Amino acid sequence: MHFVKVHGAGNDFILLPDLNDTLELHPGLVQRLCAPHLGLGADGVIRLAPARSGVDADVFMDYWNADGSIAEMCGNGVRCVAKYVADRGLVTSDTVRVDTRGGVKAVEIITRGAGDLVERVRVDMGAPVVGKVDWPLDVNGETLNVTTLSMGNPHAVIEVDEVADEDLEPLGRRLQEHEAFPDGTNVELITVDDRSVVRGRIWERGVGETMASGTGASAMAAAAHLLGLADRETRVVLPGGALDVEWTETTLQITGPAAEVASGELDEAWLTTIR
Amino acid sequence: MHFVKVHGAGNDFILLPDLNDTLELHPGLVQRLCAPHLGLGADGVIRLAPARSGVDADVFMDYWNADGSIAEMCGNGVRCVAKYVADRGLVTSDTVRVDTRGGVKAVEIITRGAGDLVERVRVDMGAPVVGKVDWPLDVNGETLNVTTLSMGNPHAVIEVDEVADEDLEPLGRRLQEHEAFPDGTNVELITVDDRSVVRGRIWERGVGETMASGTGASAMAAAAHLLGLADRETRVVLPGGALDVEWTETTLQITGPAAEVASGELDEAWLTTIR
Numbered sequence: 415m416h417f418v419k420v421h422g423a424g425n426d427f428i429l430l431p432d433l434n435d436t437l438e439l440h441p442g443l444v445q446r447l448c449a450p451h452l453g454l455g456a457d458g459v460i461r462l463a464p465a466r467s468g469v470d471a472d473v474f475m476d477y478w479n480a481d482g483s484i485a486e487m488c489g490n491g492v493r494c495v496a497k498y499v500a501d502r503g504l505v506t507s508d509t510v511r512v513d514t515r516g517g518v519k520a521v522e523i524i525t526r527g528a529g530d531l532v533e534r535v536r537v538d539m540g541a542p543v544v545g546k547v548d549w550p551l552d553v554n555g556e557t558l559n560v561t562t563l564s565m566g567n568p569h570a571v572i573e574v575d576e577v578a579d580e581d582l583e584p585l586g587r588r589l590q591e592h593e594a595f596p597d598g599t600n601v602e603l604i605t606v607d608d609r610s611v612v613r614g615r616i617w618e619r620g621v622g623e624t625m626a627s628g629t630g631a632s633a634m635a636a637a638a639h640l641l642g643l644a645d646r647e648t649r650v651v652l653p654g655g656a657l658d659v660e661w662t663e664t665t666l667q668i669t670g671p672a673a674e675v676a677s678g679e680l681d682e683a684w685l686t687t688i689r
Numbered sequence: 690m691h692f693v694k695v696h697g698a699g700n701d702f703i704l705l706p707d708l709n710d711t712l713e714l715h716p717g718l719v720q721r722l723c724a725p726h727l728g729l730g731a732d733g734v735i736r737l738a739p740a741r742s743g744v745d746a747d748v749f750m751d752y753w754n755a756d757g758s759i760a761e762m763c764g765n766g767v768r769c770v771a772k773y774v775a776d777r778g779l780v781t782s783d784t785v786r787v788d789t790r791g792g793v794k795a796v797e798i799i800t801r802g803a804g805d806l807v808e809r810v811r812v813d814m815g816a817p818v819v820g821k822v823d824w825p826l827d828v829n830g831e832t833l834n835v836t837t838l839s840m841g842n843p844h845a846v847i848e849v850d851e852v853a854d855e856d857l858e859p860l861g862r863r864l865q866e867h868e869a870f871p872d873g874t875n876v877e878l879i880t881v882d883d884r885s886v887v888r889g890r891i892w893e894r895g896v897g898e899t900m901a902s903g904t905g906a907s908a909m910a911a912a913a914h915l916l917g918l919a920d921r922e923t924r925v926v927l928p929g930g931a932l933d934v935e936w937t938e939t940t941l942q943i944t945g946p947a948a949e950v951a952s953g954e955l956d957e958a959w960l961t962t963i964r
Contacts, residue, residue, distance in 0.1 A: 417951065421727060452900070528958060654727065674959060676955045
């Protein structure tokens with residue numbers, strides 16, 4: 415089984431090219447592939463398949479989370495898919511139409527480097543749905559000013575003096591379980607250095623702190639603008655890398671890196687040990 | 690650059706075959722290769738080179754820790770090296786002589802599976818140097834009975850009712866910094882179900898909890914025997930897998946699995962981004 419290890423700003427995936435649509439993924443295989451130490455380790459598996467019947471797109475991104483569940487969309491994953499198909503000449507246009515369970519995404523190739531290989535890719539994340547801005551919330555007796563938004567999933571963004579000094583884990587756990595968020599929430603901390611630079615950290619609902627998140631970066635940039643701290647076009651700097659976010663009148667776009675780390679073959683004897 | 694991803698009981702390595710001895714590793718490259726998310730992710734890198742000048746061995750295991758430092762020996766790594774050279778027919782004997790910075794290790798192929806591929810390998814870890822047995826130690830006002838041993842590196846083993854119920858992190862941190870261990874110590878918790886089965890968890894000095902450790906498994910088995918709980922030949926069950934340990938009059942041997950997960954090529958464009 416051929417694989418390609420890719421990442422977008424530190425959000426990493428095992429891409430399994432399956433353009434003949436013959437590969438049957440199952441949760442046990444996805445979990446083992448994504449397991450650190452015992453497998454290859456990644457945040458998710460992307461099976462790259464032909465666009466589904468009746469869908470006008472170049473490829474289908476069959477996205478699985480590391481826990482073996484299926485996800486609708488992944489902003490960092492879709493950029494890596496565009497790089498893969500463009501680098502291999504499977505699509506020659508600078509716009510790659512990726513079929514996802516969350517709809518067809520038109521992904522744009524922005525810059526290419528040595529060997530004409532793709533370096534930066536833009537993806538449309540859709541417009542944020544704004545909840546409450548600078549909302550004073552009681553969290554274990556302490557008042558925190560929270561800005562809430564939906565990017566298809568819920569986000570709670572808090573401005574702090576210095577993101578690097580914060581203890582994100584206890585705060586993430588408390589907000590995730592807070593009665594104000596009956597479905598839980600992703601939690602983002604931001605520090606705004608300039609109207610064009612938002613530094614942030616992300617606590618992903620059900621996962622913990624991660625290096626990058628497309629919806630998280632979108633929520634951070636939108637919240638920084640709603641709070642009057644940043645312009646509509648700003649760079650979001652995450653532990654895994656930087657993403658450029660532009661919130662227009664109608665939508666929100668992220669431009670960011672897509673990198674290929676390695677490619678090869680999964681060991682056949684090892685695959686037989688997976689149930 | 691060709692790579693093979695391997696693991697022994699969940700202790701994982703990026704093996705870089707370099708039998709022409711042309712590859713120059715440096716800490717930055719090792720750190721990036723071992724980084725989860727941004728790299729391939731592993732506990733260490735093994736450059737597989739020709740035996741060093743004047744050394745009578747089949748290959749040299751040039752072992753680097755994930756933090757970019759060099760290590761003398763790694764019991765799980767040396768098993769994976771033996772599997773690699775035996776599976777590819779580079780050595781046809783069932784004993785592979787691996788040159789390490791900790792001396793030449795005679796590693797034995799014990800079982801082969803489908804396709805004659807190596808499954809289990811035995812390595813000589815050397816005899817434990819016993820320190821104190823069942824030593825009552827005051828740890829923040831609580832008395833813990835600790836058995837100390839050296840396997841080239843220091844270990845402190847504690848028997849508990851059920852390893853799964855223990856909170857290893859605070860205990861590991863406290864013992865690592867305890868005045869009784871001026872050089873720090875690895876910390877192992879064990880629960881003995883039967884004289885032939887020791888279940889354990891490992892806190893590695895400077896690393897944290899890990900899935901497996903060859904010297905840790907050795908220390909656990911030896912301590913269980915010294916405490917009168919287990920035979921000289923016992924199975925040590927770790928989070929990453931099981932290792933069979935035999936402590937003879939003269940030495941201590943571990944027999945355990947070696948697995949290959951995948952192999953392929955590191956991306957050239959990605960390698961140029963590493964300093």
